[in-house]
Amino acid sequence: MDDIKIGLVGLGTVGSSVLKMITENQDKVQNITGRRLNVKTIVVRNIAKHQDQVPENVKLTTELADIVNDPEIKIVVEVMGGLHPAKEVITQLLNAKKHVVTANKDLIASAGEELAALARANHCDLMYEASVAGGIPILRTIVTSFAADHITEVKGIVNGTTNYILTQMQRRNWTYDQALMKAQELGFAESDPTNDVEGIDAAYKMVILSQFSYGTHIKLANMKVEGISAIQQRDVLQADAFGYTIKLLGISRRINGGVFAEVGPVLVPKDHPLATINNENNAVMVTGEAVGETLFYGPGAGGLPTANSVLSDIVSVTKNIVLGTTGNSFNNYQSDIGRVDPNDIVYAYYLSLQMLDAPGQMLKLTQIMTQIGASFSRIVQTKNDDQTARVVIITHKMSKAQLADFKQQLAAVDTISLLGSYKVL
The missing domain is CATH 3.30.360.10 (Dihydrodipicolinate Reductase; domain 2)
Known part of the structure; x- marks a missing residue:
């Protein structure tokens, strides 16, 4: 039965947990996929720092080329994080026909489409379940x-x-x-x-x-x-x-x-x-x-929960290797969807304000709300230690366009300031 050789790039909290799970759960993965997983090479910055963390049969190196140029390594896990050099590393791996599993949300959100296209061109899998919500699949x-x-x-x-x-x-x-x-x-x-x-x-x-x-x-x-x-x-x-x-x-x-x-x-x-x-x-x-x-x-985070999502991706890639179905995108769904008019985005809002504690201030606030066509649901006013009052409002539902208009008009009133505005679910 063929082994699937794996490379790791990074051996921090997530990387060490991935190594631990692969080592401890080999029998179950083999039962599911028909293949045994083995971590062969790990790229780290400092070999001496990680020497005691890895089994004797695992090679520690500072050179990515040791993975890129090894034809035995089929799947590589990138858990170094950040945009650079992670993007260049994954690009190099995909061009070397390596399947890549990553937990790098920053990179996938910023360059995911580009990397997915590169993976398809090289008939490789690019999986990133662990990039969102850690252990939640x-x-x-x-x-x-x-x-x-x-x-x-x-x-x-x-x-x-x-x-x-x-x-x-x-x-x-x-x-x-x-x-x-x-x-x-x-x-x-x-x-x-x-x-x-x-x-x-x-x-x-x-x-x-x-x-x-x-x-x-x-x-x-x-x-x-x-x-x-x-x-x-x-x-x-x-x-x-x-x-x-x-x-x-x-x-x-x-x-x-x-x-x-x-x-x-x-x-x-x-x-x-x-x-x-x-x-x-x-x-x-x-x-x-x-x-x-x-x-x-x-x-949503942590070494083992995130590693569990990484391992689920490794298992998926392994199944694809066995079935000969690699090279398909993790997500094939594409649709042309337009932007939304701010007038159509409607929520109630919580508004926290500070105003001069003097007659007429609430009238000014009410006039602005009337002009933008919005209304109050709840109001609480408390006096501060100085000559100001704090007013907290929950509005009835209003649009983002109305909220923007409210902020603009309020900015012209020098006796009232907006401390915070939050949606109400």
Whole structure:
């Protein structure tokens, strides 16, 4: 029985977990695929640092050429992360007729179409299940289980760092800075957490989810992306008093023949399934015309959960090698979908404002809302220590165009400032 030789590029948290799972689960994989998996070569920056991590029969090297030029190695796992040199590495591997499995969401969201075309041209597989939501097998589920359904919306919590921070802000009454510091201590947040806390990581994942769900590539530049670093503890407590919890959500929806996608803080009703997803966990809710709402929940990061998704890709590639069906795209769905008119994107909004504590200020606010054709659902006003008041509003449903008009008109009023505006689910 033929072995399938595997190369690894990177041996960090995910890479070492992939090595561990392949070593420990060989018998089950062999039972499923008829082939035995063996890691032959691993590319690392520092051989001495990793010498004790690998079995004696595995070669450690600093040279990618040791994998590229080895005809025995059929599948290569890229877990080095980042855009460069990861893109150049995967390009070189595909041109060498190697099948590639990656967990690199940044790269797939930015250059996935280009790399998929290169894989097809070389009759190779390019798989990336682990690029979205860690251990949750969401991409392959959309490709297979939703193949005949018409997906109308995908939304969810797809970043564990921000979800942990917001959970602590609500449950422990911590400030953002306190919760971030704890997340860094526990290893949930990087020393530079910008990509996570500013919503960029979640946006990359929503680009990929939208591609799989609607067959269209949404550019990051065309998405509004907002993180959680500006959320005030007072807003977390006020949202709780209103019956909501604040979550960083990625949302993409079909609207009138187009697709709208955004990442930002959202007030989620406490009885909604996404409100129950806490700490570093992720959840993706897929809505189809036939099946309705479905929820996929699990660990969104971590070595073994992510490695499990990587291994599922390796098994899929192995099956394709056995059947002689390699070279097909992970996602073949393509569709021409247009942009969405901001007048058609409608939500209720939570608005947090600071205004001069003097007569006539609420009248100014009401006049602006009347002019844009919007209205209030709930209003709470509290006095600050200085000569200002804090006013929190939940509006009735209004369009993004109306919200933009509201912000523009409010900017001309020097006694009122907008502290935050968040969608209400």
